[in-house]
Structure formats: structure tokens, C-alpha cells
Amino acid sequence: MTSPTVRRALSVAVLAAGALVSSCGLPQVGPNKSQIFRGSVQREGDAFIVDVNERVTRATAVAPALGFNSSFQKAGILGSDTIQPGDTLGLTIWENVDDGLLADQGLNSTALEEVQVDGSGFIFVPYAGRLKASGNTPERLRQIITEKLQDQTPDPQVQVRRLAGDGSTVSLVGSVGAQGIYPIERPTRTLATMLAQAGGVTIEPEIAQIVVKRGQDTGQIWFQDLYDYPELDIALRGGDQILVEPDTRAFSVLGATRSQARVQFETKDLSALEAIAQVGGLVPTSSDPTGVFIFRNEPAEIANIVLGRDDLIGAQRMVYVLNLTEPNGMFEARDFVIRDDDTLYVTEAPYAQWTKTISLISGSLTPFANVQTLAGG
Numbered sequence: 380m381t382s383p384t385v386r387r388a389l390s391v392a393v394l395a396a397g398a399l400v401s402s403c404g405l406p407q408v409g410p411n412k413s414q415i416f417r418g419s420v421q422r423e424g425d426a427f428i429v430d431v432n433e434r435v436t437r438a439t440a441v442a443p444a445l446g447f448n449s450s451f452q453k454a455g456i457l458g459s460d461t462i463q464p465g466d467t468l469g470l471t472i473w474e475n476v477d478d479g480l481l482a483d484q485g486l487n488s489t490a491l492e493e494v495q496v497d498g499s500g501f502i503f504v505p506y507a508g509r510l511k512a513s514g515n516t517p518e519r520l521r522q523i524i525t526e527k528l529q530d531q532t533p534d535p536q537v538q539v540r541r542l543a544g545d546g547s548t549v550s551l552v553g554s555v556g557a558q559g560i561y562p563i564e565r566p567t568r569t570l571a572t573m574l575a576q577a578g579g580v581t582i583e584p585e586i587a588q589i590v591v592k593r594g595q596d597t598g599q600i601w602f603q604d605l606y607d608y609p610e611l612d613i614a615l616r617g618g619d620q621i622l623v624e625p626d627t628r629a630f631s632v633l634g635a636t637r638s639q640a641r642v643q644f645e646t647k648d649l650s651a652l653e654a655i656a657q658v659g660g661l662v663p664t665s666s667d668p669t670g671v672f673i674f675r676n677e678p679a680e681i682a683n684i685v686l687g688r689d690d691l692i693g694a695q696r697m698v699y700v701l702n703l704t705e706p707n708g709m710f711e712a713r714d715f716v717i718r719d720d721d722t723l724y725v726t727e728a729p730y731a732q733w734t735k736t737i738s739l740i741s742g743s744l745t746p747f748a749n750v751q752t753l754a755g756g
Contacts, residue, residue: 409634412670412726415698426674426696429685431711435699438684439677440716442648443628447598447613451591456568456614462512462520463547463617468494468502472528473536480506480532493542506531517541549573549615553623554582563615571605571612573621585646586626593619601647628719632658635666635727644719651701652712654723661725668703670726675699675718 418424429435462468470491472481481489494502500513507527512520517539528535547563556578567573570591574580580587580602587602593616602623605611628644637659645657651673655661661668675697677685682695701715702708717723 409724409726412667415672415726418698426698427682427686428698428700430700430702431715433711433714435685436711436714436716439681439699439718440714441681441718442716443719445588445599445601445604447591447600447611448596450596451593451598451613452610454614454616457547457563457616460516460541461547462496462500462515462517462541464496464498464500464513465617466496466512466547467542468496468512468517468520469540469542470494470504470524471538472524474532475534475536476532480528547617549617549619549621551577551621551623554580554587554625555623556581563617567615569612569614570621573615574605574623580623582623582625583645586644588624588626590622590624591619592622603647630654630717630719630721630723632723634725635662636660636723636725637662644717649717650713651715651717651723652709654717655712655725665727667726667728668708671701671703671712672724672726673699673701673715673717674722674724676720 416422416428418426419428420426471488472491473488474480475487477487491504494504496502496512500511501509502512503509504524504527507524510520510523510527515523521537521539524537524539525535528537548560549563550560551573552558555574559577561567561573561576563573567576570589574589584602588599589602589605590597590599591613598613600611626644626647629641630644630649631641632654633639636655640658642654642657646653649657651671655671676694677697679691679693679695682697683689683691685697699715701712703712705711
């Protein structure tokens with residue numbers, strides 16, 4: 380039977396532990412639900428706290444807008460023999476006289492090898508002058524030269540050959556099988572075929588993005604969309620710069636989860652449920668499934684729709700609340716879309732706080748462990 384001395388010692392220990400808990404507070408992984416709710420505009424803070432439902436899920440399901448503008452999509456496929464600035468041409472001209480304009484003495488033909496197409500797309504041919512070569516096929520250029528020479532020499536015969544040149548090439552860099560400069564040839568006149576020529580992408584297709592820069596225009600698409608939407612398989616132009624890179628979007632995870640970190644997206648579209656699973660899920664002994672929060676700076680256009688108003692201007696601090704224990708809680712978490720720079724936070728369960736309290740009290744009782752022994756039983 381416990382003596383009065385032991386009972387008094389135990390009471391003092393409990394009171395001391397209670398005072399310690401109330402004065403210092405229990406250790407936390409972050410704010411609890413009450414502290415978060417105090418940050419709402421209805422109380423002490425400047426954030427809008429919104430329970431997630433089907434309407435909120437639809438209003439916030441905004442995916443990154445990627446694609447090519449009309450200048451990319453309307454560009455037709457180049458002919459495999461279309462001459463471009465920077466190409467090198469070979470010309471041979473036959474004249475139907477022994478002493479022609481261009482031929483050397485005793486010959487009736489002239490060979491002009493390695494005629495360079497300048498940056499403006501022109502070449503110079505003696506007696507024909509400066510001619511526009513780029514955009515034409517060798518056959519069309521042959522006709523142009525013939526027309527220019529036929530008034531100066533009888534029945535000229537012209538042959539035009541398109542040699543290797545740097546005017547019809549594109550550069551591929553980033554996460555491709557073989558980075559480098561590739562010519563636009565008959566099998567590689569579109570984006571998809573050129574990527575295949577370079578060995579394909581070397582990262583997970585789900586997170587691969589393709590950037591194409593052409594002059595002042597830049598377009599960006601998801602790699603998967605390139606095959607799902609044929610209109611995105613654009614025709615290439617000489618000088619195009621193609622970059623394949625992984626998705627740079629990321630979200631932060633804090634609180635009572637198995638890991639706390641900044642996490643890269645692993646899929647094109649990521650739901651709150653997938654985000655939780657991506658970091659190992661909830662912790663059974665400490666996570667509160669009724670307190671899953673997503674912190675986000677929401678554009679005014681979306682915030683007004685979510686809150687049913689039209690007077691908000693500029694980005695708004697929004698806190699979306701998910702309760703996984705509700706009848707449709709798991710469905711709402713599966714459908715709610717996580718966006719770039721979101722913060723996913725899970726509060727601790729009340730049980731975890733109670734466990735910490737008991738642990739502190741038990742620790743405070745340690746010095747009194749031998750009180751009963753000292754009191755003689």
C-alpha cells in the first residue's frame with residue numbers, strides 16, 4: 380500500500396510535469412490545426428482556408444499551358460531538296476557553241492563547284508547575276524539560271540546539285556541519346572522523327588518536356604503529347620534549337636509524413652493522394668488524416684471562383700483542407716491537383732500529442748522511482 384509520503388511525491392511530480400508542459404509546450408513538427416485556422420482572414424491572419432469539395436477541385440484543376448503557336452504549326456514540311464542559306468551547290472553549264480561565255484578554250488561546259496548560298500539565300504553565277512537560291516529546289520534554280528543565260532548563249536543546258544551544307548540542320552541538346560547537330564533529311568523533317576534520329580529521350584517520358592526555339596519564337600510541349608496530338612509534330616526549319624529536359628516543377632512536404640523534403644513531380648498531373656504516396660504515405664502513429672493541408676499562392680482569377688466573389692486582386696494566400704476520413708475524402712484527395720511550388724502539410728494526430736505528454740510525465744517521475752523504497756514500502 381502506498382504511503383502518504385509516496386502519494387505526496389507522486390502528486391508533486393505530476394504537478395511539476397503539468398507545469399512543464401503548459402509553460403514550455405510540447406515539441407511539434409509544425410503548427411496544429413487550431414494554429415493554422417487562426418491564420419484565416421476570419422481570425423488573425425490573411426489566408427483563405429477552404430475545405431476541398433468537388434467544386435473546389437474543378438476550379439483549381441489548372442495544368443501548365445504548353446504548346447506551339449500558329450507560326451510553328453502552320454509551317455509546312457520542307458522538301459528534302461529545298462535549298463537553304465548556308466547550303467553548298469554544284470553547277471555545271473553546257474553551251475551549244477565551241478567558244479562559249481563560260482567555257483574554257485576547247486571545251487563547251489563549265490563546272491562551278493562549291494557555290495556557297497549566302498546568309499540571305501543568294502548565289503552569284505557569271506552572266507546570270509545574283510540569284511535567289513534559298514526556298515527553291517535544284518530544279519527550279521536550274522530553270523532560273525537557264526532563263527538568265529539563254530539570251531546570251533544559244534540553248535544553254537544547266538545542271539544544279541545540292542551538296543552538303545549547314546543551312547538545313549538543327550541542334551539537339553539535353554536528355555537525348557546523342558546530342559549534336561543533325562541535317563534535315565527526307566526521313567527527319569519533323570520533330571518526332573528528328574528525336575528518333577538522335578536516339579530518343581533518356582529520361583522518363585512522363586516528365587520529359589521538349590523546347591523548340593526558332594528565331595524569336597519558342598514553343599514547349601510534353602513529350603507524351605507529341606504522340607497523343609499529331610498536330611504537335613511540327614515541321615522543322617534550318618537553325619531550330621531543340622532541348623529535351625525533365626520537368627522542373629516541385630512541391631514541398633512537411634509535417635507528420637514519412638519524409639520532409641522538396642519533391643520533384645514524377646508525373647505530368649499529380650494529385651494530392653499521389654503526392655502523399657510519393658513521399659511514403661502517412662505515419663500511422665503520428666499523422667492526422669483529418670488534417671491534410673495544401674498551402675498555395677493562388678492567382679486572383681482562380682481565387683475569385685473558389686470563393687464565389689469577384690473583388691480579389693493579385694495572388695491570394697489559400698489553404699486547402701483535405702479530410703481523408705470523410706465519406707468522399709479519398710476521392711477528393713485523388714482528384715485535387717497539386718501545382719508547382721505547393722506546400723503539402725500533414726498535422727500530428729491527437730494521439731501523438733498525448734503520447735508526448737505521457738512521455739514527459741513519465742520522465743518527470745523518474746527521480747521519485749525510489750521514493751517508496753526510501754519510505755520503507
